[in-house]
Amino acid sequence: MRPDRRRSRSRDLALIATFAGLMAALGLVPALAPFGGAVPITAQSMGAMLAGAVLGPRLGAASITLFLGLVALGLPLLAGGRGGLGVFAGPSVGYLVGWVVGAFVVGLLTWATCRGRYRLAPGLLANLVGGIVVLYLIGIPGVAWRADLSLTAAATGALTFIPGDVVKAVLAALIARGVHAAYPGLLPRARETRVKEQTPA
Amino acid sequence: MSGSTLGLYRPGTTVLHRLPAGVKLGGLLAAGVGSIWTRDPLTTSALLAVGVTGLAVARVPAGVVLRQLRPLLVLAAVLAIFHVVVSGPERAYVVVGVLLALVLLATVVTLTTRTTALVDVVVRVAGPLRHVGLDVERLGLLLALGVRSVPVVIGLAEEVRDAQRARGLAASPTAFAVPLVVRSLRHADRVGEALAARGLDD
Numbered sequence: 102m103r104p105d106r107r108r109s110r111s112r113d114l115a116l117i118a119t120f121a122g123l124m125a126a127l128g129l130v131p132a133l134a135p136f137g138g139a140v141p142i143t144a145q146s147m148g149a150m151l152a153g154a155v156l157g158p159r160l161g162a163a164s165i166t167l168f169l170g171l172v173a174l175g176l177p178l179l180a181g182g183r184g185g186l187g188v189f190a191g192p193s194v195g196y197l198v199g200w201v202v203g204a205f206v207v208g209l210l211t212w213a214t215c216r217g218r219y220r221l222a223p224g225l226l227a228n229l230v231g232g233i234v235v236l237y238l239i240g241i242p243g244v245a246w247r248a249d250l251s252l253t254a255a256a257t258g259a260l261t262f263i264p265g266d267v268v269k270a271v272l273a274a275l276i277a278r279g280v281h282a283a284y285p286g287l288l289p290r291a292r293e294t295r296v297k298e299q300t301p302a
Numbered sequence: 303m304s305g306s307t308l309g310l311y312r313p314g315t316t317v318l319h320r321l322p323a324g325v326k327l328g329g330l331l332a333a334g335v336g337s338i339w340t341r342d343p344l345t346t347s348a349l350l351a352v353g354v355t356g357l358a359v360a361r362v363p364a365g366v367v368l369r370q371l372r373p374l375l376v377l378a379a380v381l382a383i384f385h386v387v388v389s390g391p392e393r394a395y396v397v398v399g400v401l402l403a404l405v406l407l408a409t410v411v412t413l414t415t416r417t418t419a420l421v422d423v424v425v426r427v428a429g430p431l432r433h434v435g436l437d438v439e440r441l442g443l444l445l446a447l448g449v450r451s452v453p454v455v456i457g458l459a460e461e462v463r464d465a466q467r468a469r470g471l472a473a474s475p476t477a478f479a480v481p482l483v484v485r486s487l488r489h490a491d492r493v494g495e496a497l498a499a500r501g502l503d504d
Contacts, residue, residue: 109494109498109503110502110503111494111495111497111498111502111503112490112491112494112495112498113494114440114443114444114447114494114497114502115447115490115491115492115493115494115497116487116490116494117444117447117448118444118447118448118450118451118490118493119451119454119455119486119487119489119490119493120486120490121448121451121452122448122451122452122453122454122455122456122486123455123482123483123486125452125455125456126452126455126456126458126459126482129456129459151479151483155483155487167444167445167448168448170424170445170448171445171448171449171452173420174417174420174421174424174445175310175311175412175413175415175417175420176310176417176449176452177310178452183370183373184310184370184412185310185370185408185409185411185412185413186330186408186409186411186412187370187371187374187404187405187406187408187409187412189408190334190401190404190405190407190408191374191401191405192374192377192401247401248377248381248397248401249381249385249393249397250381250384254384272475272476272479275476276475276476276479276480276483279476279479279480280480280483280484280487283480283484284484284487284488287487
């Protein structure tokens with residue numbers, strides 16, 4: 102084992118940057134776009150769940166923040182080749198912020214329930230809570246604010262996306278299970294070997 | 303710099319291109335804050351005029367702007383109809399106008415400012431945060447690593463897809479994503495080791 106690799110700051114930086122790149126790659130997966138593509142259904146909101154489920158709360162949220170930072174700096178990384186500061190003035194700004202908080206909550210719940218081994222049921226629950234409930238709690242007021250709609254109207258509009266997001270939560274859990282099986286060592290250790298949690302000198 | 307080929311920046315020599323990035327970002331921030339109190343059609347028209355003038359001054363091709371705005375324009379049309387019906391044409395004009403004006407202004411800043419110049423502004427503005435424990439140099443490094451990792455991971459995705467085609471696997475989301483994420487993690491390991499070898503952890 103190489104326990105020293107797990108906690109190094111260099112590796113944390115590299116993981117954050119690489120997952121930001123992964124979000125960009127997921128933006129290239131063809132999107133379903135009802136309503137003329139105004140709020141496209143993309144693989145990227147699945148990426149936010151995956152960041153939390155694979156990297157945990159801190160690094161997961163950091164990688165989504167970095168991804169949004171790159172978008173703000175003018176890289177056309179959002180699905181459909183959108184980018185720049187304009188997207189943060191638009192109605193979907195709440196959903197973008199919601200990805201960050203959502204990734205954090207997914208990570209928090211996954212890390213709390215999956216010690217040593219990723220389990221599908223709690224993992225899926227984490228994705229549903231963080232990736233849908235938390236996301237919508239931030240995204241819907243964002244739409245209501247930027248588009249000057251009532252919360253009810255904005256929430257009604259959001260209902261259309263729920264079936265797609267549930268599918269994404271299931272996929273993200275299946276993918277996270279596969280990733281943790283093929284690449285162990287990311288999840289917190291099971292309780293008897295808690296010594297590993299300490300930072301190496 | 304990969305930012306010049308990857309980013310939305312359009313090279314040019316207009317006044318807006320030469321204006322310091324910090325000034326442009328400051329102006330955009332001021333417009334955003336000011337828009338919160340915009341309630342009348344006249345101010346809305348003024349904001350829209352500034353946005354359109356900015357596009358004209360920066361000599362940005364209309365096609366480039368339209369490609370960025372297309373998704374928003376559809377939503378703006380739906381919103382306009384909704385607000386005309388619910389709260390009258392004046393309110394509809396203000397809501398949709400302010401939204402469009404801000405997005406136009408932000409697009410002008412993005413199209414006329416190099417990614418590297420924006421990174422410098424971010425690092426400069428974040429400077430005082432070093433007193434509350436933020437490592438500003440590391441923030442600059444992280445942004446640079448992020449810019450670099452985009453083409454790398456897209457390259458990994460192409461490799462995974464090719465490998466699947468070669469083995470004749472049907473398109474399945476998990477069969478694609480699991481190897482992609484695992485390869486990305488291994489790539490991050492190598493980058494982390496390279497950074498550590500250059501003394502970043504010391």
